[in-house]
Amino acid sequence: MTALELSRLQFAVVTVYHYLFVPLSISLSALTAGLQTVWWRTGDPRHGRATMLVGKLLMATFAVGVVTGLVQEFQFGLSWSAFAQYYGDVFGPTLAIEGMLAFFLEATFLGLWWFGRDRLRPPVHLATIWVVAIGTLISAYVILAANAFMQHPVGVSLDPTTGRARLGSFGALMTNEVVVASFPHTIAGAFMAGGALLLALGVWRRWRPRPGASGALSACSPQLLASSGRRAPSSTDDDDAAPTWRLLARVGAWTTLAGGIAVALTGDVLGKVMTEVQPMKMAAAEALYETTSHAPFSLFAVQRPGHAQPTSLDVPWLLSFLATGDPTATVQGIDDLQAQYVSQFGPGEYTPWIPVAYWTFRLMIGFGVLATAVAAWVLWRTRRGRDLEPDGRGWFALGDRWLTRVLPAIPALPAAAATFGWLFTETARQPWLVFGLFRTADGVSPTLTPVELVASLAGFALVYGVLAVVWVRLVLHVSRADLVDLHPEPTDTPDEDPVLEPSY
Amino acid sequence: MDLATLWFALVVLCWVLFAVGEGFDFGVGMLAAVLGRDEHERGAAIRTVGPVWDGNEVWLVAAVGVTFAAVPAWYAAMLSGLYLPLVVVLLALAARGVALEFRGKVDSVAWRRRCEVVLAGSSLVSAAGFGSVVALATTGLALGPGGAVAGSGVGRSLAPLVSWPALAGALLGVLAALLQGAAFLGLRTTGPVRVRARRVAVTTAGVTAVVVAVLAGVTAPVAVPVAVLAVVAGLAAARRWEGLAFAAASLAVLGGVVAAFVAHLPVVLPSTLEPAFSLTIAGAASSPEALWVITVGGVLILPGVLAYQAFSYWVFRRRVATGREVAGGLRETPRSGARPGGAAPSIRACCASPGRPYRG
Structure with missing residues (x-):
């Protein structure tokens, strides 16, 4: 590479x-x-x-x-x-x-x-x-x-x-x-x-x-929950x-x-x-090669061997609606955009x-x-x-x-x-x-x-x-772990002596 | 003073605040595993930076951001020229931050021990890495036309590391972090950790002063004040003036970083190939519009940042004690036989008498 x-x-x-x-x-x-x-x-x-x-x-x-x-x-x-x-x-x-x-x-x-x-x-x-x-x-x-x-x-x-x-x-x-x-x-x-x-x-x-439990109520029975975590002093x-x-x-x-x-x-x-x-991005998202009006939205497409066109499950008019808010609008296709960009930015691959x-x-x-x-x-x-x-x-x-x-x-x-x-x-x-x-x-x-x-x-x-x-x-x-109340100290911070002097 | 020069000063300010803040963070990271004899002591040492390390590390984000904003050519040349060393530093910083944050979240001795070892190792790599990068920024890179360092294979960006300036910079970076970290621990802890930290501060201050003095003799007399500050830090630590020791150590770091940045002004990154390829402030700066945006942003925002960071230090101003001392000798965790990783024998030897009385 x-x-x-x-x-x-x-x-x-x-x-x-x-x-x-x-x-x-x-x-x-x-x-x-x-x-x-x-x-x-x-x-x-x-x-x-x-x-x-x-x-x-x-x-x-x-x-x-x-x-x-x-x-x-x-x-x-x-x-x-x-x-x-x-x-x-x-x-x-x-x-x-x-x-x-x-x-x-x-x-x-x-x-x-x-x-x-x-x-x-x-x-x-x-x-x-x-x-x-x-x-x-x-x-x-x-x-x-x-x-x-x-x-x-x-x-x-x-x-x-x-x-x-x-x-x-x-x-x-x-x-x-x-x-x-x-x-x-x-x-x-x-x-x-x-x-x-x-x-x-x-x-x-x-x-x-x-394991061994039956019925929804037993799911919160004490002995089962107790086995699930270590007990902290302030645990519930x-x-x-x-x-x-x-x-x-x-x-x-x-x-x-x-x-x-x-x-x-x-x-x-x-x-x-x-x-x-970025019309090219949305055309690519749809694999829409030709500029189309009343464009359908493809839910799903597969290219089968021996078929020129992919098999696609389409929702009619939906793409035009999603792209512009108007189900009859024209959506630009990849091929037209590629040609347009070549004339705009010079020869190259813009797809x-x-x-x-x-x-x-x-x-x-x-x-x-x-x-x-x-x-x-x-x-x-x-x-x-x-x-x-x-x-x-x-x-x-x-x-x-x-x-x-x-x-x-x-x-x-x-x-x-x-x-x-x-x-x-x-x-x-x-x-x-x-x-x-x-x-x-x-x-x-x-x-x-x-x-x-x-x-x-x-x-x-x-x-x-x-x-x-x-x-x-x-x-x-x-x-x-068990739940901890908001106020007590975390387990890794022991209680501090209130007479500890300030550092500065 | 034009806008580009003003912003160069602000870039240096951000890097200085990062170096001073993270300097003691790195030092505490390295020393916690060494100075703490059991996990309570190590925990207390790490908790001294727990609330503030993240805010300190954001100065790196700010420093990189304003460098990119004010002098994009410099940012591009440094980062692409020192590609692999910086990737290693970033990976070390990643491991460090996660080890610090995750250590206290699982109640298991083995988990904490692993986090402490990772913290010590990654702090060492970070301090050494930044030290050598600062040194190389001073002595320059093999910049070609367009500010790019040419070369082949991994040697392109790794080769500068195998040079005297880079090695000296790495050594100084580690020493400065140790000195600052030890002074900070002396200031912020109680009990045996505080006593040991003071001793480490005295020793490191002496070594740092000697190394800087030698460098000052070889290359730049500018470095003399840094050596003097290191001596002051050591003397203050020996006299138990912990605040002064930390202030002097931090000033030494500040002096070193500022000296490195302004060494060749108006050249900000010298080219070792050809002086014409060196980056200057004017050539590397962005346009006046971009500089105005960050000037206004910086003037409006940074004072607030400094204020609330100061508030954070004020909230956490009390010394940090181990839980054991406070609970009156209650010892929950037996001391593990294994020595924490990264402990240098000399440092262990100098703090081998924990029985001495201490103030506080």
Whole structure:
């Protein structure tokens, strides 16, 4: 492989990996803040315990997000130094503002929140986690604005003396119509990720069938729960634990469902913006070669040997409607766009990799719909104090049983949807790095050698692999342990003597 | 002073704040496994940086961000020219951050021990890596036209590491982190850890002063104040003026980093091939519009950042004790026979008498 291909592969690997943790940080910080707010207002111990559990998950997730995010900030200089020089005016201020405005808030206030439980007054302590949650949203917006520039460059001009891009308006960069559309879509997806994690944990601890158990009620019997984790001094009684796990499952399910609906609505808006600014991307998503009016939406297509046309399951008029809002509108096809770009930018290949675009688009939607459906099922089955019945009889109980069997896969559904979404939007932008202005092939560090890239890829694969295993172990550990009340100290921080002198 | 020069000053400020903040974080990471005789003591040592290390590390994010924003050509040349060394540092930082955050989240001796070993090793690699990168930024890279370092194979970006400046920089980076970390632990802990930390601070200060003085004789007399500050830190630690010891150690780090950055002004990254290929402030800077954006952003945002970081240090101003001392001799975990990784025999020897009385 060439240095260009390896650089692209490396960027894809470290970015997709980083983005497994980002949505969880965004949603878990807001969920922690929300749960703690309810606890503060009502004093309900369920919400306090849920706050602690979600907070622990957030701490673990945020740590991995921070260290992998640091790699992202270096990537532009490490492997894409030509791009960094050319677009330093756009990406530099964006990353700098993100670091100064948002990242400091998140890191400092998360430390204050976790370690300051016994040192800050409750309202101040609650405020710190809200600051973290707001910081993650600012971060997301600014970084998405940088990405939106690559999809739809605005606010720059070419400097004739230096030959580099020159920032014209930072405001235009931050109000790019693509970021205005992609931010809500991304945040809604992030809430699906956090919601699905809480849903899976809550259902697992509350309704998981156990060997030898029969009937839903025995699932929360004391001796079974007692065997599931070590006892900490401030742990809750088993009778108290079940309502908290139920609360987590329900909160997670509501979050996933609301996120799923929001993701569909905002995705529709984003699709229309994309059709306008990058028609090739949406044509590739549909594998629509010819410009068509009343265009159908292909749910699914296979190319059979010996057939010129692929066999496709179509919904008539839907593509025209999705792309423009008008079922009779004309949608531009790949062949026409290719011809148009050749006349505009000179000879070249302007078509992305169609099968990847077609399938990642469908997998994104499919995994998102599946996660939303699971959340709706859990909400309906647990409505008004009802329980899941994985040990019961009948079709509904069979559904519950299957749900509890595939629980570990549930948090992976929104993560898979987000991953395929990013793979779609970034690969279907090719061959451009900045659409219409700068090609990916021109951005790579000019003297980087393939051997260096193979070495760094191996290093990232090894360390990131270990990190993933450790993170999963930690999440499993946290979710197996007993619940802890919000106020007492964490187990690793023993009570401190109040007479300890200040250091300074 | 034009905007580009102002921003160069602010870039240096961010790097200095990163070096000072992470300097003691790295030092505590290396020393916790050595100075703590059991997991309570190691836990107390690590808790001194627990609430603040993440905020300190964000200064790296800010420093890289403003470097990219203000002088993109420099950012591009440094990062692509030192590709593999920086990837190693990033991987070490990744392991470090996760070890710090995950250590206390699982209640198991083996898990904590593993996290402590990873923390010590990755802190060592990070401190050495940043030390050599700063040194190489001073002496320059083999920059060709366009600010790219040419070469073949892995040697392209690894070769600069096998040079006297890089090795000296790595040594100084580790020494500075140890000195600052020991002074910080002396300031922030109680009991035996505090006593041992002070002794390590005295020893490291002496070694650092000698190494810096030798370097000052060989290359740049500029380094003399750094050596003096190291001596002050050592003397203060010996007299148990822990605040002064930490301040002097931090000033030594500050002086070293500033000296490295301004060594060749207005050249910011010298080319060892041809002076014409060296990067200057004017040539590497971004356009006035971009500089204005980060100036306004920096002026509005950074004072607030400094204020709430100071608030965080204020909230966590009390010394950190081990749970054992506080609980009155209650010992839950038997001491493990294995010695924690990364413990140098000389450091063990210098803190081998824990029975001495201590103040506080």
